[in-house]
Amino acid sequence: MTITKDTVKKISKLSRISTNSKFEEEMIKDLNSIIKFVDQLNELNIDKVEPLSSVVNEKATLREDEVKKMNAKNDILKNSPEDNENYYVVPKVIE
Amino acid sequence: MSDITKLSLVDTVNNIKNKSISCEEVTSAYIKRINKSKKLNCYIESDFEQAINKAKSLDNKSDKNKKLFGAPIAVKDLFCTKNLQTTASSKILKGFKPQYESTVTSKLWDQDAILLGKLNCDEFAMGSSNETSFYGNVINPYRNKNDLVPGGSSGGCSSAVAANLTVSTVGTDTGGSIRQPASFTGIVGLKPTYGRCSRWGIVAFASSLDQAGPMTKNVKDASLMLEVISGYDQKDSTSSKKNSENFLNNLSKNIKGTKIGIPKEYVVEGMSKEIQKLWDKGIEICKSLGCEIINVSLPHTKYALPTYYIIAPAEASSNLARYDGVRYGFRSKGNDLIEMYENTRGEGFGREVKRRILIGTYVLSSGYYDAYYLKAQKVRSMIKKDFDDVYKEVDAILTPTAPSSAFAIGEKTSDPISMYLNDVFTVPTNLAGLPGISIPAGYDQNNLPLGLQVIGRHFDEQKILDISYALEDEIKFKASIEDWWINE
Numbered sequence: 001m002t003i004t005k006d007t008v009k010k011i012s013k014l015s016r017i018s019t020n021s022k023f024e025e026e027m028i029k030d031l032n033s034i035i036k037f038v039d040q041l042n043e044l045n046i047d048k049v050e051p052l053s054s055v056v057n058e059k060a061t062l063r064e065d066e067v068k069k070m071n072a073k074n075d076i077l078k079n080s081p082e083d084n085e086n087y088y089v090v091p092k093v094i095e
Numbered sequence: 096m097s098d099i100t101k102l103s104l105v106d107t108v109n110n111i112k113n114k115s116i117s118c119e120e121v122t123s124a125y126i127k128r129i130n131k132s133k134k135l136n137c138y139i140e141s142d143f144e145q146a147i148n149k150a151k152s153l154d155n156k157s158d159k160n161k162k163l164f165g166a167p168i169a170v171k172d173l174f175c176t177k178n179l180q181t182t183a184s185s186k187i188l189k190g191f192k193p194q195y196e197s198t199v200t201s202k203l204w205d206q207d208a209i210l211l212g213k214l215n216c217d218e219f220a221m222g223s224s225n226e227t228s229f230y231g232n233v234i235n236p237y238r239n240k241n242d243l244v245p246g247g248s249s250g251g252c253s254s255a256v257a258a259n260l261t262v263s264t265v266g267t268d269t270g271g272s273i274r275q276p277a278s279f280t281g282i283v284g285l286k287p288t289y290g291r292c293s294r295w296g297i298v299a300f301a302s303s304l305d306q307a308g309p310m311t312k313n314v315k316d317a318s319l320m321l322e323v324i325s326g327y328d329q330k331d332s333t334s335s336k337k338n339s340e341n342f343l344n345n346l347s348k349n350i351k352g353t354k355i356g357i358p359k360e361y362v363v364e365g366m367s368k369e370i371q372k373l374w375d376k377g378i379e380i381c382k383s384l385g386c387e388i389i390n391v392s393l394p395h396t397k398y399a400l401p402t403y404y405i406i407a408p409a410e411a412s413s414n415l416a417r418y419d420g421v422r423y424g425f426r427s428k429g430n431d432l433i434e435m436y437e438n439t440r441g442e443g444f445g446r447e448v449k450r451r452i453l454i455g456t457y458v459l460s461s462g463y464y465d466a467y468y469l470k471a472q473k474v475r476s477m478i479k480k481d482f483d484d485v486y487k488e489v490d491a492i493l494t495p496t497a498p499s500s501a502f503a504i505g506e507k508t509s510d511p512i513s514m515y516l517n518d519v520f521t522v523p524t525n526l527a528g529l530p531g532i533s534i535p536a537g538y539d540q541n542n543l544p545l546g547l548q549v550i551g552r553h554f555d556e557q558k559i560l561d562i563s564y565a566l567e568d569e570i571k572f573k574a575s576i577e578d579w580w581i582n583e
Contacts, residue, residue, distance in 0.1 A: 007457070011456045015440070016433070026446070031453060033512055034512070038404050041398060041401050041402065041474055046470060049476050054303055054333070055553075056333050061336075080423060081423075088422060091431050091434075093431070
């Protein structure tokens with residue numbers, strides 16, 4: 001499969017990353033070389049193989065669902081680029 | 096004591112405990128040296144005033160029993176440190192001061208270590224040379240004609256330990272980010288078994304692969320650091336219920352009868368004769384110590400890197416979705432919300448990070464999921480099974496850590512694949528979740544350090560530490576750094 005300019009535009013849109021034509025040209029080159037590299041996996045017969053999503057062998061357990069007071073609101077909001085009255089401020093969403 | 100910063104972690108702590116030196120003297124010695132070593136660009140954030148205050152208060156403390164008492168330690172900027180800027184070396188996290196502390200670093204401070212600052216790394220730990228950092232590249236204290244990379248992604252860590260700018264450190268390793276830089280700078284780097292250390296409070300890159308681990312001057316220090324940072328954490332569901340172990344006290348040079356596997360697939364194209372020679376030397380030493388050397392096969396080794404470069408970007412594209420310019424860090428402008436997101440991420444992420452987000456988005460997108468992501472997960476099964484099979488007949492595996500010594504800054508930045516090949520020997524252990532350690536094993540013809548890697552069974556860190564300890568004792572690697580960068 002080949003990565004075209006349209007592919008780069010589409011996946012940039014999906015990734016919410018702005019582009020320009022220079023970036024698109026670079027990515028067409030880079031991504032195609034990476035896809036060619038990972039296409040080596042096509043040499044393998046994987047029909048009867050189960051996918052591995054985690055190497056953890058232990059059974060996951062649930063913890064007690066307890067309410068804990070954190071009171072970190074002010075510290076958390078200190079990190080926001082813009083906030084007002086305990087809310088994050090973003091560009092207008094509703095017309 | 097004139098050369099305080101040359102002491103190992105274990106010796107530093109012992110000297111403080113028996114009152115040969117004070118915490119304040121040690122911390123001051125490091126701060127002085129760090130201030131004269133800006134050229135290496137290891138530190139991107141520091142809080143020396145706080146460090147000195149903590150050292151003074153420790154000097155007044157009567158109970159000096161904690162395991163890291165008075166040890167001044169800087170950590171990779173991937174660990175969240177309470178009220179101290181944490182950026183993962185990315186513009187997009189500029190100004191972010193966490194209101195919490197990562198579990199691993201909490202464990203260091205609980206043992207009375209002193210936080211010196213935050214160490215440079217590749218942006219979001221994506222890189223093998225520390226050249227993708229928003230804060231600029233780190234320089235290796237070893238050099239030939241050119242300035243060299245310190246390896247990556249934990250390049251600020253490796254350079255800082257080698258140059259005596261922190262007594263030890265913790266890095267993170269997703270595909271080799273602890274071990275490869277350790278090899279490039281002549282230090283010890285250990286990636287523990289997946290689940291050994293909590294990932295809570297570490298900026299996430301690829302969650303099924305990321306592990307924190309020690310980077311130190313020697314194997315004893317690595318053992319001590321590992322026992323401090325290991326253990327179950329309720330806040331990380333993938334952390335193991337296994338208790339930490341007394342890795343340092345249990346350390347033994349007696350490795351007689353240990354079965355060591357030599358995988359034939361690790362002889363790769365383009366690997367220098369010097370690396371092969373180093374590997375042979377390691378094998379000979381193991382033999383002389385009474386180990387049984389067994390030739391083994393890990394047949395799917397060549398597919399580890401292609402598998403990694405699907406799985407890691409896929410997980411990264413998902414993990415990095417949180418950087419939207421709303422809650423923390425950098426925000427750009429936009430006429431509407433979507434445009435603000437796009438501009439923030441377009442300007443806030445560097446090229447390597449964007450490349451990986453795009454690849455990850457591509458392999459997860461509708462129509463390509465089965466062909467790439469699912470396929471890679473299946474090959475990951477095969478790679479893990481290779482190790483499972485081999486561990487039926489051996490206790491550990493010995494390989495080189497990296498296919499070359501440190502290279503020049505800028506040498507490999509134009510071709511992503513040539514950069515990715517640095518991790519050919521380290522990536523398989525991450526995919527299989529195994530522990531691996533790199534120890535300095537010799538020098539190449541340019542007098543640059545080279546490392547050997549010992550890979551163990553799941554949760555058998557003690558075995559690979561023992562083998563490394565025995566090898567270290569035989570190899571007697573001596574750091575050979577002149578302080579050429581010091582600015583008086």
